[in-house]
Amino acid sequence: MSVLNLRERTARPQSGGGMDRVVERKGLGLRLKIAIGVAAVILLAILFYLFAPSANSQTIEASRVTVSAAQRGRFDDFLPLRARVVPSLTVYLDAVEGGRVERVLVEDGAVVQQGQLLAVLSNPELQLNVLARQTEVAEQINNMRSQELSLNQTRLANERAVIEADLATQTARRQYQMQQPLAERGFVSRRAIDDSRDAYESNRRRSDVLRRQQAIDERLQSSQLAQLRESATSLNQSLDIARSSLDSLNLRAPVGGQLTAFEIQIGQSLQRGERLGQIDSAGRNKLQADVDEFYLGRVSVGQIATADVAGHPYRLRISKIYPQVRNGVFQVDLQFLGQEPADLQRGQTVQIRLTLGDPTPALMIPNGAFYDETGGNWIFVVAPDGRSAVRRNVRLGRRNADFIEVLSGLDPGERVITSPYTGFAERDRLSLSGQ
Incomplete structure (x- = not known):
């Protein structure tokens, strides 16, 4: 039976690392990349500066x-203007004295004559004041007349005294002249002739004194009489003013023309100085235009303008310049040279050309x-x-x-x-x- 060596079977297998080679990767360096990036940013900034709109x-x-x-x-040096037709002369009608309207004799829009009665007012307080003023003035005038009479009487008395003194002087002189030759012959006593001479001298001196006194009194009386006469004249004028203030309750037309804006009613109470209406000149008109303040130094009185009314040209002349500038404009008045259009209506607007200089x-x-x-x-x-x-x-x-x-x-x-x-x-x- 054979025994296997397990250590040999479990040995580490050989790898293929010995056969591999390291491949080096080729690319841009870090510094080169940074340089390229900076150049790109600069190029973009230059392009933006060249092609982008500026801040202004x-x-x-x-x-x-x-x-x-x-x-x-x-270049035609003219100025087109839009003018309106206004009355050539306008007189405003105000209440000189306040009061209650008792009668209205004309209507708004009527043509009135100078001095024509328009309305009647009543003011009991004013009437009583005028009566009291008349009484006071009359008393003062009577007192002055009494003083004047007294001065005249004093003048006459002085004249009589001078006449009597002159008569006594002449009588005493004649008596003295008659007794003087008799006294030289012894027919008249010394005492009698002395008394005659003393009487003559006394009357003569008294006559001289009275004459000097008469001259002084005459100067003073003449000055007093002149002052009294001036005072009497002043009082009479004051009385006339009081009477005219009472007569002002009768409203009359100060001039002739067309009455406009006259809308008072019976029973209405009016205050002193209150505007009651106006009287416009009849048949006479002018044009009034607003001009830009830019032309204030180039517009002058006497310049000629032309207007086209109903297809007909009319010449005008600047008659007045109002130098006050309001809302960037000032006003001028223009008068027609010759006959004005017959169908011209007040308040109508007219196009005009104001000539400022030659072409x-x-x-x-x-x-x-x-x-x-x-x-x-x-x-x-x-x-x-x-x-x-x-x-x-x-x-x-x-x-x-x-x-x-x-x-x-x-x-x-x-x-x-x-x-x-x-x-x-x-x-x-x-x-x-x-x-």
């Missing part, structure tokens, strides 16, 4: 904008809404290929309804964007798509 640019559809060309031509040759671009956003200081100029537009500073001059004068910054034939710049006014460059 914008792409818009070309159909959204209006492109116009700069061209040379004749001149100029480089022009069409007028557009871009001007309101740029103020005429810059504009978008379209590239020759029409694919882009860049912002350029320009200097623009006069404007009319159709064209704007170009002073500098553009050449003939260059194209610009004249439509509104809403949405891209802050950009420096535009890319026009759809070209």
Whole structure:
């Protein structure tokens, strides 16, 4: 019986590693890979910088904008205006004194004559005040008349005193002259002649004193009488004013014309100074127009304008300029030169052309809404290929309804964007798509 050696049977089998060879893999090195990656990133950045839109640019559809060309031509320096017809003269009717409406004699829209009675008011308090004022003035006038009478009486008394003193002086002088030769012959005593001389001298001095007193009193009385007469005149004027204030309760037309906005009712209470209506000049009208403040320095009194009313041209002249600017406009008044249109209605609007200067040759671009956003200081100029537009500073001059004068910054034939710049006014460059 044979014995198997199990250790030999369980021996490790031989592997084929002795027959395999290590195959080395060929590829890019790590440093080369990093260099290639950095170069790719730089290339992408350069491409993005070249082809991506700049931060201050914008792409818009070309159909959204209006492109116009700069061209040379004749520039007509006029300004189109829309004017309204207003009365040539308007006088406002106010209540001088307040009161209750008792009667209304005319209706709104009626043609009235100067001084015509329009309405009657009542004001019992004013009437009592006027009566009291009349009584007071009458008393003061009576007092002044009494003072004037007293001064006249004093003047007459002074004149009588002077006359009596002169008479006594003459009597004493005659007596003294008669006794003097008798006294020299001894027929009249010394005492008697001395008494006659003393009486004569006394009356003479008294007459002189009365004359000086009369002259002083005359000056004072004349001054007092002049002051009294001035006071009397002032009081009479005050009385006339009081009576006129009472008469102002009768509302009368200050001028002739058409009464408008007159809508007071019987029984209505009116306050002093309250506006009751207005009177417009009959048959005379003017045009009033609003002008942009841009033209404030170019519009002057006397400039000529033309209006087309019912197919007929009419010439007008600027008669007044209101320099106050409100909401970006100021107003001007225009008067018709010659006969005004017969069928002109107040409140009607009329298209007019205000001539600002003579026609001149100029480089022009069409007028557009871009001007309101740029103020005429810059504009978008379209590239020759029409694919882009860049912002350029320009200097623009006069404007009319159709064209704007170009002073500098553009050449003939260059194209610009004249439509509104809403949405891209802050950009420096535009890319026009759809070209």
